[in-house]
Amino acid sequence: MDDKEIEKKLQDAWEETSKIQPKDKVEKSWQDFSSRTFNRKKKPIKPWHYAAAAVLVTFLSIGGLRMYNNSSFESSIASNINIIENPGNQNKTVYLPDGSLVELEPNSQLEFSDNFKKNRKVRVKGEAFFRVEKDKDHPFQVSCKTTTTTVLGTEFTVKEEISNSVSVQLYEGSIQLNVKDSINNWILSPGEKFVYNTNQLTITAFERFKDFNKKPLKEVINYIQTNYNYKITFPQELLQKQVTIRIRKKETLSNITQILSEIYNLNSYRDENIKEITFK
Template identity: 45%
Template sequence: MDEKKLEEELKKLWNETPIPHSDSEKEASWEQFQSKTFPSKKQKFGSWRHYAAAAAILIFTLIGVGLYFTNDPISNNIEIVENTIENTTSIIKIVALPDSTKVELSPNSKIMYATNFAVNRKVEISGEAYFKVKKDKKHPFQVFCNETTTTVLGTAFTVKGYPKKEVAVELYEGSVEMSVKNQDKKWILKPGEKFIYGNEIASVTEFNRFLDFDNEKLSTISTYIESNYGYKVTIPQEYYNQRITVRINKKEDLKTIVQLISEMYNLNFEVNEKLKQITFQ
């Protein structure tokens, strides 16, 4: 194939590619490509490698332009070669994603994530989950739920949104950016703020992310741990009526709470993961 024929074929392919440009934009972009690939009518390609290189440049350019115009970060029509985690039990399921992000998946909920998750940290959710995201500045973490997108770097938050229901995002730590499909506005949440989207209306309100124990019996915290973390707690009988005043994050790590009790009352503790039991002594 001679140079003229190659140029004609490449331009035909260029114009037939379904890129969302006007005809004038396509013509201008073609002229730019043509000037770089065919700088002079007198210059001849030395071998088939040059033809292959020109075709490769075209394909790469088309792919790049296509991605630029179609990769809408707030679109929920993303394609994920998915791995699915579903919680069909009646208790919270704790899982770790490939990047070490911790997820507490509520009953009747599921998440889907890409196979190449290390570089494509996108998650789709149906239901409710709490995310404690592993920091990775080079690969932002995104959660897609109905028509909303939550974009984070490293933080802790809950997302709740069942099909055809409103979406609620509660931020416990860090910062997240909220966006809605087909809307230009973005919302930056601070810890203690809640984003709600339903019936095409978005709003931000405050919520109480802390739990206060004000002069409560120590056994009350034992009951709280069992109800919210699934671990049975045993404390010495003589400590049952000990009083405690403390404020904790509702999504605090269990380890932090246990260590806090241990230090406040000078108690040792043992955790039996198999039996899901914590014993203070």
């Protein structure tokens, strides 16, 4: 293969990988590169020229991929995208760079950018619960299908339904909801559920607490074990004693443990390795 053939192939590759750039910019950059690489006096091409060209073509390809990624996840996000999936059968806890907590349900996916602290926007596929750190200068936004939930600091659940709808349940704080191509927005209060699909939009009340009114302590223990996937060991003589307690459905396990310890004047010991909490 002579010099002209090599130059022609490299130019074709250069233009192909640079389609996303303005044409005049591509032509100028090629002229600069070719003038340095291909001696017009037709001196023999050194082996390193091939390596240099390969490196440059590879670099342009990577740059093109990054620009595609940027535009594919909200035009306002100008950074690489992190994707976290939960293929298992139990909730997966994720801590975002700003300290916000996400409980990702099975078969769900979370996406956020590398510059998340300055651009607190995430996308959910499936279902996730959020406990958002407050930051008045950087609102927290969750996109799911055609809806966007905007918050400053609160606790809520976003769920992508099979019926091509999206539901949002607010446990604490306040959130604003927007729908694509709509000029309206909706403000939710704690205990309200927002459901949207292409045909209708509804806001209804839901029960965000679990109440135990003079129930055996054993029922409370069973509720905790079922919803938090921890084994709870309590003194046998207390299990049948009646208790009246209200538990917020998305309350942290640490807070529930502390409340029970204070009620019964016991110490609790948590073993993360075997997922067990023992009261003594």
